[in-house]
Amino acid sequence: MIEKRTIKELIARVGRGKVFADREYLLAYSYDATGLEFLPDAVVFAEREEDVAAVIAVCRRHGVPLVPRGAGVGYSGGALAVNGGIVLVFTRMNRILRLERENLLAVVEPGVITSDLQEAAAKAGLFYPPDPASLKTSTIGGNLAENAGGPRCLKYGVTGNYVLALEAFLMSGEKVRFGSETIKNVAGYDLRSLLVGSEGTLAVITRATLRLLPLPPRRRLFRVDFATLEAGARFVQRVIQGNVQPSVLEFMDRSSLQAVCDYQGRTLDPRLGAAVLVEIDGGAAEVAERETRLEEEVAAARPLGRERAETPAEQEELWEVRRAVSPAIARLKPKKINEDIVVPCGRIPEMVGFIESLAREFSLCIVLFGHFGDGNIHTNLMVDPNDAGEMKRAEIVLDRIFRRVIEIGGTLSGEHGIGLSKRPFMGYQFSPAELELFRRLKKVFDPDNLLNPGKIF
Amino acid sequence: MIEKRTIKELIARVGRGKVFADREYLLAYSYDATGLEFLPDAVVFAEREEDVAAVIAVCRRHGVPLVPRGAGVGYSGGALAVNGGIVLVFTRMNRILRLERENLLAVVEPGVITSDLQEAAAKAGLFYPPDPASLKTSTIGGNLAENAGGPRCLKYGVTGNYVLALEAFLMSGEKVRFGSETIKNVAGYDLRSLLVGSEGTLAVITRATLRLLPLPPRRRLFRVDFATLEAGARFVQRVIQGNVQPSVLEFMDRSSLQAVCDYQGRTLDPRLGAAVLVEIDGGAAEVAERETRLEEEVAAARPLGRERAETPAEQEELWEVRRAVSPAIARLKPKKINEDIVVPCGRIPEMVGFIESLAREFSLCIVLFGHFGDGNIHTNLMVDPNDAGEMKRAEIVLDRIFRRVIEIGGTLSGEHGIGLSKRPFMGYQFSPAELELFRRLKKVFDPDNLLNPGKIF
Numbered sequence: 001m002i003e004k005r006t007i008k009e010l011i012a013r014v015g016r017g018k019v020f021a022d023r024e025y026l027l028a029y030s031y032d033a034t035g036l037e038f039l040p041d042a043v044v045f046a047e048r049e050e051d052v053a054a055v056i057a058v059c060r061r062h063g064v065p066l067v068p069r070g071a072g073v074g075y076s077g078g079a080l081a082v083n084g085g086i087v088l089v090f091t092r093m094n095r096i097l098r099l100e101r102e103n104l105l106a107v108v109e110p111g112v113i114t115s116d117l118q119e120a121a122a123k124a125g126l127f128y129p130p131d132p133a134s135l136k137t138s139t140i141g142g143n144l145a146e147n148a149g150g151p152r153c154l155k156y157g158v159t160g161n162y163v164l165a166l167e168a169f170l171m172s173g174e175k176v177r178f179g180s181e182t183i184k185n186v187a188g189y190d191l192r193s194l195l196v197g198s199e200g201t202l203a204v205i206t207r208a209t210l211r212l213l214p215l216p217p218r219r220r221l222f223r224v225d226f227a228t229l230e231a232g233a234r235f236v237q238r239v240i241q242g243n244v245q246p247s248v249l250e251f252m253d254r255s256s257l258q259a260v261c262d263y264q265g266r267t268l269d270p271r272l273g274a275a276v277l278v279e280i281d282g283g284a285a286e287v288a289e290r291e292t293r294l295e296e297e298v299a300a301a302r303p304l305g306r307e308r309a310e311t312p313a314e315q316e317e318l319w320e321v322r323r324a325v326s327p328a329i330a331r332l333k334p335k336k337i338n339e340d341i342v343v344p345c346g347r348i349p350e351m352v353g354f355i356e357s358l359a360r361e362f363s364l365c366i367v368l369f370g371h372f373g374d375g376n377i378h379t380n381l382m383v384d385p386n387d388a389g390e391m392k393r394a395e396i397v398l399d400r401i402f403r404r405v406i407e408i409g410g411t412l413s414g415e416h417g418i419g420l421s422k423r424p425f426m427g428y429q430f431s432p433a434e435l436e437l438f439r440r441l442k443k444v445f446d447p448d449n450l451l452n453p454g455k456i457f
Numbered sequence: 458m459i460e461k462r463t464i465k466e467l468i469a470r471v472g473r474g475k476v477f478a479d480r481e482y483l484l485a486y487s488y489d490a491t492g493l494e495f496l497p498d499a500v501v502f503a504e505r506e507e508d509v510a511a512v513i514a515v516c517r518r519h520g521v522p523l524v525p526r527g528a529g530v531g532y533s534g535g536a537l538a539v540n541g542g543i544v545l546v547f548t549r550m551n552r553i554l555r556l557e558r559e560n561l562l563a564v565v566e567p568g569v570i571t572s573d574l575q576e577a578a579a580k581a582g583l584f585y586p587p588d589p590a591s592l593k594t595s596t597i598g599g600n601l602a603e604n605a606g607g608p609r610c611l612k613y614g615v616t617g618n619y620v621l622a623l624e625a626f627l628m629s630g631e632k633v634r635f636g637s638e639t640i641k642n643v644a645g646y647d648l649r650s651l652l653v654g655s656e657g658t659l660a661v662i663t664r665a666t667l668r669l670l671p672l673p674p675r676r677r678l679f680r681v682d683f684a685t686l687e688a689g690a691r692f693v694q695r696v697i698q699g700n701v702q703p704s705v706l707e708f709m710d711r712s713s714l715q716a717v718c719d720y721q722g723r724t725l726d727p728r729l730g731a732a733v734l735v736e737i738d739g740g741a742a743e744v745a746e747r748e749t750r751l752e753e754e755v756a757a758a759r760p761l762g763r764e765r766a767e768t769p770a771e772q773e774e775l776w777e778v779r780r781a782v783s784p785a786i787a788r789l790k791p792k793k794i795n796e797d798i799v800v801p802c803g804r805i806p807e808m809v810g811f812i813e814s815l816a817r818e819f820s821l822c823i824v825l826f827g828h829f830g831d832g833n834i835h836t837n838l839m840v841d842p843n844d845a846g847e848m849k850r851a852e853i854v855l856d857r858i859f860r861r862v863i864e865i866g867g868t869l870s871g872e873h874g875i876g877l878s879k880r881p882f883m884g885y886q887f888s889p890a891e892l893e894l895f896r897r898l899k900k901v902f903d904p905d906n907l908l909n910p911g912k913i914f
Binding site: 100101102103104105146147149153157158160161172174176177178180181182183184185186187188189190191193194195196198202214218223237240241242243245264278282283284285286288289290293342343344345346347371374375376408409410411412413414415416418422426429430431433434437438440441444445455457 | 620695741869870
């Protein structure tokens with residue numbers, strides 16, 4: 001608990017309309033997409049970088065934890081005040097400060113909503129590729145903290161690949177800037193990359209310079225249906241290794257498709273085992289050429305069927321199914337244990353088969369979908385917290401999945417981050433020496449462990 | 458000076474054929490492409506990771522500096538033993554351990570020569586894009602240390618974009634591994650990116666897992682000649698911002714072209730002010746489509762002329778001119794002050810004009826060439842160290858160039874690294890707080906400042 005005078009000091013420094021300690025505010029900022037809840041002591045809405053500096057000064061003086069927060073839609077608990085303290089919300093710092101076609105970049109505040117940036121860029125004929133499923137609500141600041149990915153990251157890379165420069169405050173109160181307005185930059189240690197994906201534990205980002213691309217003139221979306229999970233996974237693998245170079249290669253298993261059909265009140269084709277979405281983008285001839293190569297792969301894979309979406313409206317219809325998976329499966333069981341493991345792209349069919357056999361062996365409902373194109377398999381264990389036996393079985397299965405992922409050269413998380421939820425498994429991926437190095441780096445940036453404590457390690 | 462017994466201890470631990478303290482060895486490993494010379498106390502050729510561990514143990518015990526070295530072709534002094542000590546040469550650790558088409562990756566030792574990896578990849582239908590001009594001699598370890606770029610990095614990104622995982626030894630003797638065999642990975646702090654470009658000052662890399670791409674089926678190379686430097690620079694800028702998306706966009710000014718002609722015994726067209734190389738790659742239809750777009754840009758730019766190279770032999774002929782620039786201009790004057798500044802892509806014509814006017818104002822020979830497509834302008838001040846006046850003028854001009862680069866959002870170095878040569882200018886790009894953060898991070902990895910001391914900051 002922080003003292004009343006600390007709240008008063010905050011109000012004095014940043015202004016009354018930005019500081020709240022009422023219970024309804026504390027509750028509203030106590031949870032994120034994990035479903036976990038931790039009540040903060042106060043919520044502050046930053047409106048400018050001076051507010052951030054002031055909150056840091058107050059936290060440092062009184063030894064109060066500080067938790068930066070964007071839209072609070074993260075899946076790993078990164079925005080939760082596990083030790084109480086102040087939640088610093090960035091949704092009011094949401095200006096696109098510059099958007100320059102000649103330099104192919106945008107300068108934004110951390111509270112800009114991802115899709116707002118994409119739309120502003122598109123109006124200028126430009127393209128900001130990172131597209132987490134939450135893009136209509138998530139903020140750039142949250143995307144930076146978790147190094148968010150998304151379907152198009154297969155071809156275009158993750159958030160970090162678009163960060164040219166970052167401005168941030170250290171817990172010492174000093175403002176730092178890393179990076180430049182150029183694509184290449186090897187001056188000094190790459191602290192820009194260190195801050196990206198550091199889950200708000202090293203510094204508080206207040207401004208980002210992001211790289212934009214020319215907008216691809218054309219896009220086509222295809223849906224290819226398969227009778228079995230394995231056939232779909234093999235198709236994905238062949239498309240990656242060939243010369244199709246899709247911009248999207250998304251996968252949905254039968255449970256995902258069934259859940260979406262139930263959600264949308266439709267009937268599912270009983271033969272259907274999996275569906276793959278493939279997007280191709282580029283110039284007209286380029287798209288036509290890649291489509292020919294894709295059709296060869298489709299023919300060789302002998303699918304149940306395939307759809308081709310040419311207009312934006314047709315494409316949106318196919319996308320709707322994919323975007324509905326997450327909310328639709330949430331209705332299958334009271335709780336979704338939501339993992340985003342990644343395996344090397346040649347190991348996808350093997351990993352999918354392994355998870356399937358575990359689901360059978362332990363009588364668990366496991367829903368698989370996601371960005372199979374880059375090996376990122378969203379693995380959802382659907383459970384009932386009141387069923388102790390099922391919870392125990394889920395725990396065993398999760399443990400086996402993580403162990404296997406690491407054995408075959410994969411990683412615990414592709415885009416959600418570690419936060420609270422995957423923290424217990426860090427020892428599978430990192431040695432004590434590596435974890436100790438993380439802790440020592442954290443100490444350089446935040447010697448008093450005030451910035452988003454209790455996360456990652 | 459290290460003591461005789463330290464040399465004996467090294468020999469005892471790694472074997473006689475790997476340790477040398479004879480003067481001819483020390484001389485041979487005292488310099489790099491900067492022309493600076495610093496004599497080490499001993500040279501050790503690592504053949505396996507146990508050798509690296511043993512050398513680190515000896516250095517730590519006796520407080521001896523350790524300088525990792527690849528081919529020694531760096532432009533910033535990264536491989537120089539400025540405080541003496543042991544130069545640890547990696548050229549014998551040159552095995553490609555795995556090259557997997559199904560997982561699109563290679564696992565290599567640091568001594569593998571860049572072009573050897575490219576050729577091995579191409580044989581498997583794969584592509585390792587980073588292509589520093591020194592690729593036929595430079596090692597992957599050196600490329601990692603400096604985060605090397607090259608012409609194709611315009612489309613494909615720099616060395617760091619292809620690093621999936623690194624194994625390295627800390628100066629504590631502990632072995633660490635960061636990254637995975639997957640493209641996406643957000644588990645823990647991104648120490649893989651921190652090590653890349655850290656110029657051998659944080660850890661000694663002993664193994665790298667590198668991402669490979671499917672080999673683009675087709676390539677075309679074009680050379681477009683212009684009457685003036687500015688016309689060439691404007692053409693470059695329009696091509697970047699349009700939808701050509703070239704894989705290469707290289708620039709040569711009149712002095713570069715003149716030097717190459719002299720070198721090759723040919724006569725230069727007196728009207729020629731600059732030449733631009735443009736490469737397009739991809740599928741057949743894609744290349745044809747992009748070529749059409751390029752031809753529109755070429756027509757609009759009203760060049761002096763243009764050449765089109767279709768066969769690999771024709772392309773190699775055009776490349777030869779570009780690759781000859783560096784050795785050819787070295788003959789213009791006794792000393793080449795070789796910088797690799799980067800400016801935002803919209804500021805290229807402005808920066809080129811600024812440098813040109815400085816050259817006139819200070820009567821200096823400045824040769825400009827390089828990867829203009831990503832704003833990376835190789836700026837070569839050609840001087841005679843015996844001409845004190847010229848050296849003083851070069852110093853003033855260099856200072857003005859660096860100040861302007863930082864003012865307009867650029868960076869001191871795009872691919873060569875800071876090392877010794879750009880260290881005096883770090884204060885232009887970084888604040889005291891930022892430099893202090895670098896020093897504190899260095900201390901976490903290397904508390905006794907034994908690993909490649911005296912570099913960067």
